[in-house]
Amino acid sequence: MLKVKNLTKKFGELIAVNDLSFEVKKGQVYGIAGPNGAGKSTVYNLITGNYSYEGKIEFDGHDITGLPPYRIAKRGIARTFQVPEIFPSLNVQETIRVGSRFGARGGLDLKHSDEIMNFVGLEEDRLQHTGLLNLLGKKKLMIGAALATKPKILMLDEPMAGSNASEIADLMVLIRNINQQLGVTIIIIEHFMKVLTELTETLLIIESGSMICCDKPEIVTNDPRVIESYLGDSYAEDK
Amino acid sequence: MSLKHMILILCGFYCVMGIMPLFFGDTDYIMNILIMILIWAVVASCWDVIMGFAGIFSFGQVAFYVIGAYSSAILSVSLDIPPVFSIMMAGVITGLFGVLVGLPCLRLAGPYVALVTFAVHMTLVPFLRGPLGRAIGSGGSQGILTIPPIKLFGLAFSSEQLVPFFYLTFSLTIICTLVLVLVIKSYWGTAFLALKDSENFAASLGISAFKYKLMVFALTSFITGLFGALYAHYVGMLSTKMLSMDVFTILMIMMVIGGIGKYPGVVVGAVITVTLSQLLAPLGMYRPLIMGAIVVVLVLFLRDGIISPIIGLLSSRRKVGLVEKSLKVSSKGK
Ligand SMILES: Nc1ncnc2c1ncn2[C@@H]1O[C@H](COP(=O)(O)OP(=O)(O)O)[C@@H](O)[C@H]1O
Ligand SMILES: [Mg+2]
Numbered sequence: 001m002l003k004v005k006n007l008t009k010k011f012g013e014l015i016a017v018n019d020l021s022f023e024v025k026k027g028q029v030y031g032i033a034g035p036n037g038a039g040k041s042t043v044y045n046l047i048t049g050n051y052s053y054e055g056k057i058e059f060d061g062h063d064i065t066g067l068p069p070y071r072i073a074k075r076g077i078a079r080t081f082q083v084p085e086i087f088p089s090l091n092v093q094e095t096i097r098v099g100s101r102f103g104a105r106g107g108l109d110l111k112h113s114d115e116i117m118n119f120v121g122l123e124e125d126r127l128q129h130t131g132l133l134n135l136l137g138k139k140k141l142m143i144g145a146a147l148a149t150k151p152k153i154l155m156l157d158e159p160m161a162g163s164n165a166s167e168i169a170d171l172m173v174l175i176r177n178i179n180q181q182l183g184v185t186i187i188i189i190e191h192f193m194k195v196l197t198e199l200t201e202t203l204l205i206i207e208s209g210s211m212i213c214c215d216k217p218e219i220v221t222n223d224p225r226v227i228e229s230y231l232g233d234s235y236a237e238d239k
Numbered sequence: 240m241s242l243k244h245m246i247l248i249l250c251g252f253y254c255v256m257g258i259m260p261l262f263f264g265d266t267d268y269i270m271n272i273l274i275m276i277l278i279w280a281v282v283a284s285c286w287d288v289i290m291g292f293a294g295i296f297s298f299g300q301v302a303f304y305v306i307g308a309y310s311s312a313i314l315s316v317s318l319d320i321p322p323v324f325s326i327m328m329a330g331v332i333t334g335l336f337g338v339l340v341g342l343p344c345l346r347l348a349g350p351y352v353a354l355v356t357f358a359v360h361m362t363l364v365p366f367l368r369g370p371l372g373r374a375i376g377s378g379g380s381q382g383i384l385t386i387p388p389i390k391l392f393g394l395a396f397s398s399e400q401l402v403p404f405f406y407l408t409f410s411l412t413i414i415c416t417l418v419l420v421l422v423i424k425s426y427w428g429t430a431f432l433a434l435k436d437s438e439n440f441a442a443s444l445g446i447s448a449f450k451y452k453l454m455v456f457a458l459t460s461f462i463t464g465l466f467g468a469l470y471a472h473y474v475g476m477l478s479t480k481m482l483s484m485d486v487f488t489i490l491m492i493m494m495v496i497g498g499i500g501k502y503p504g505v506v507v508g509a510v511i512t513v514t515l516s517q518l519l520a521p522l523g524m525y526r527p528l529i530m531g532a533i534v535v536v537l538v539l540f541l542r543d544g545i546i547s548p549i550i551g552l553l554s555s556r557r558k559v560g561l562v563e564k565s566l567k568v569s570s571k572g573k
Contacts, residue, residue, distance in 0.1 A: 048443060068449075069442035078443070085440035089432040098433050101426050103445030108426075145444055 001026040001185055002047070002077075002153060007055035009039075009046055009209075016042045017053070018209035024153070024202075029179050029186045031200035031217065033193070035230055039209040040189045041082055044155050048072050048079055060152065073103045078151035082158045082189075084138040086130040093117065093126040095141055096148045103149025113148050119182075120144040120174065136167050140174070147178065153185040154178060160192050168195065175199060193221060193231065205230055240501065242424055244550055248503050249420070252280075252510070253413060260402045270401035272517050274473065277408045278466050280509035281415050283493040284502060285459035288419055291500025292428060293455040294435025296349045299340055299356035300463060301487050302363055307333040307464025308471035308481065309367065312383045315472070317376040322389040326468040333464020334457045341456030345449060360487075364479045382478030389472045398473055408469060415462050422458065423502060431455055488530070489516055495534050498544020507545055 002024040009017040016039045024030045032040050046053045049069045056065050064072055078099075087095050096117050101108040117123050120140040125133065130141060139159060146154055156175065160168050172195060179186050190196050196203055197217040205212040205226050212230070213223050220226055256277065263269040286300040311329035314320045320328070340359055344352045367377040377383065388397030389407065396404045422428055430451045433441040438448055471477050489512055497508025515533075519526040541548070 050439070050442075068447070069439075070445050070447040073443055073445040081440065081443075085437045087433050087436040087440065089436050090429070094429065098429060098441070098446070099444045102430065102441075142440075145440075149445055 001060060002187075003056075003058040004043075004047070005056040005058070007043070007046060007053060007057070009042055009051060009053045016209050017046065019055075020206065020209065020211055021055075022204055022211070022214060024185060024187055026152075026185055027179075027183070028202060029175070029188065029200045031196040031203040032187060032189045032206065033191065033196060033203065033230065034206040034212070038206045040206060041157055042209075043206075044079055044157055044187075044189070047155065048077060070102070073149055074105070076105075076150070076152035077155065078103070078146035078149050078153070079155040080139070080142040080146055080157055080159065082161065084135065084142055086133070086138055086141065088129070088131040090130060091126070092122050092128050092130060092133070092141055092144075095130055096122075096144045099145040099148030100150075103151075105150065109150075112150070116144050116147045119147070119177070135162055136170070139163075139171070143174070143178075147182065147184070151184060153187065155187040155189075157189045158191065159188065160190055160195055168192070172199060197221065240503075240546075240550065242420075245420060245424075245503055248546075248549070249416060249506065252503070252506055253409075253416070257409060260405055264402045267401055270405060271398075272514060274401065274405050274408055275517075276510050276513045277405070277412045278470055278473075279490070279493060279513055280506045281412055281466050282463050283490060283497070283505045283509050284416065284419055285463045286490065286494060287497070287500065287502045287505040288423065288431075289455050289459045290494075291502065291505075292423060292435070293431040293452065294349075295344065295452060295455065296353040297340075297344070297356045297456070297459075298353050299337075299359045299460075301482060301490060302356070302360040303333050303337060303460040303463040304467035304470075305363060305479075305481050306336055307467025308477055309377060309383070309467075310464065311468030312386045312471045312477050313376040315387055316383055316385060322387055322472050323391055326389070326465060326472065329468035330461045330465035333467070334461030336464075337456040337460025338453055340460075341453050344456075345452055360482065364482050367479050378477075380479070382476060382480075383471075384476045386471050386475045386477065388475070389469075396472070397475060404473060408473075411465070411469065415465070418458075418462070419502075427451065427454065485527070488527070489513075492530055492534055495537055496545055498541075498546045501544050501546045504544045504546025504549075507549070511545070 005021050007017050007020045020043065034040055045051055047057055049067050049072045056063065058064065059075060059077060064075060090098065096113050097108060100113045117126060120143055122137065122140055122144060125137060133141060159171055163171065175186060175188065176199065178184050188199065200217055202214065203217040203220045204214040205220060207229050212225050213220055221231065256273065259273050260270065282300065282304055289295050289297050307329045310332045311322065311325040314325035314328055315322050340356060344355055347355065366372050368380045373379045388395040394403060396407045398404065430446050433446055434448055434451060442448060493508035493512040494505055496511050497505030516526065516530065519529055522529065
């Protein structure tokens with residue numbers, strides 16, 4: 001469904017993404033992990049068209065290389081941000097409707113927007129000003145707005161960051177439901193290995209912009225190169 | 240602000256304005272103030288839409304106003320185009336100019352947008368006074384002195400007869416205000432707000448910054464140009480004095496008094512500022528001093544402008560009403 005071929009991005013001297021290729025299949029939950037600064041978020045920013053880059057990206061059989069972000073959103077690629085983004089001027093319901101109005105094929109769909117609001121569990125806060133939501137609320141809202149665009153694929157950037165155990169459990173259920181009930185393909189960048197091993201079918205590890213390995217999570221987490229460069233010896237011992 | 244409050248305030252304002260000539264129709268001094276209030280209310284509203292709503296720090300508002308004024312003046316004086324059409328054309332020309340200025344601003348961060356747009360303002364004076372300006376009929380440093388009145392349905396509208404001109408301005412004001420309210424409250428307005436709050440998030444949800452930012456430039460400069468043109472035919476003469484800091488400051492004061500992004504606060508700001516500036520005119524050089532002091536005091540004590548306490552009043556009255564209702568209900572229960 002999403003094919004990334006020989007993706008390279010340089011910020012001046014820094015090579016943030018280095019000749020990276022991978023493919024995400026329809027219906028999958030696809031994980032991406034790696035140390036801080038490995039280039040994970042940059043990969044998202046390239047896929048969503050925020051920067052120019054070398055290489056080619058295909059989505060749903062079409063070349064989407066070089067399209068601007070808003071067009072890519074309309075094609076059916078939705079995303080969340082590592083640091084939650086909100087619209088302080090809008091309330092919860094309005095924010096979700098923005099996704100529907102501008103991002104969904106066929107425009108504003110009030111029924112679908114309300115369903116999504118229930119789906120992410122924000123129906124109680126519908127008229128709440130988004131600046132007043134807590135961190136979990138903001139994340140759910142970001143996911144809700146993204147889902148309101150009726151995406152084919154949803155890319156989550158460290159959704160668990162800053163969450164406690166029960167919130168993580170809560171979000172994991174939500175992510176699984178998005179994948180299974182709504183049939184949305186998911187890419188997830190995450191640091192918590194437990195989350196990745198439980199949720200994902202394929203796991204891509206990158207470091208300094210390059211792929212270290214890419215396979216089933218149980219194989220990846222036992223790969224000596226991954227243990228050495230990312231997970232560390234303590235992880236191996238814990239197991 | 241809720242649509243209800245917005246409409247309540249605007250209706251109140253324009254109803255009062257609409258009957259003013261009945262009382263002051265014979266007093267030219269007041270009629271002139273009323274007309275200027277109408278004109279500035281719209282120009283300031285446009286500024287609030289682009290700056291307050293869309294979050295684009297455009298400082299070209301006076302420049303657009305002057306471009307509109309000069310365009311219509313030149314078209315009607317040099318090319319003999321009837322003012323009704325030249326005003327329309329001036330709006331379109333200014334709108335196109337707005338898009339042209341907007342284009343380089345799309346990729347710039349706030350402070351740089353302010354610089355670029357103000358640079359347009361700064362270059363207008365030498366342009367209009369210089370040989371290029373004179374070549375297109377700007378009249379150089381002398382300006383244009385013989386701008387014809389607006390002729391419509393066999394009537395002439397100009398500063399000779401203030402009441403008809405007032406109602407002409409009033410009609411155009413109502414139309415443009417309606418357009419602005421519709422835009423603010425439509426999905427366009429939502430797109431402006433979303434882009435202002437977070438351009439990345441907005442784009443990830445399918446909003447084209449390019450489209451909506453250019454749209455806001457086009458719309459606000461079109462309407463501003465229209466009113467600049469109207470002003471030109473009202474006073475009958477133009478000079479580059481319009482580009483002085485004085486005019487710019489007055490517009491800024493309207494915004495500060497009304498509250499940035501608190502539309503229609505800026506309309507109230509226009510009423511207060513235009514009136515004050517006329518009343519203080521005899522004080523000569525002390526006027527800017529007093530106006531400046533007012534701005535400082537307002538920024539310190541009423542940061543959201545004068546509109547917030549007004550809305551507070553409107554809502555508290557409603558709350559009192561609700562309390563009364565609930566009291567009635569509970570007493571019925573007994
Ligand atoms: N817009 C940018 N300009 C310059 N450098 C950037 C930019 N975005 C990211 N980088 C750099 O690229 C590298 C990868 O960043 P990022 O993709 O955010 O890492 P990760 O998400 O894996 O932690 C970092 O060194 C970061 O400083
Ligand atoms: Mg990151």
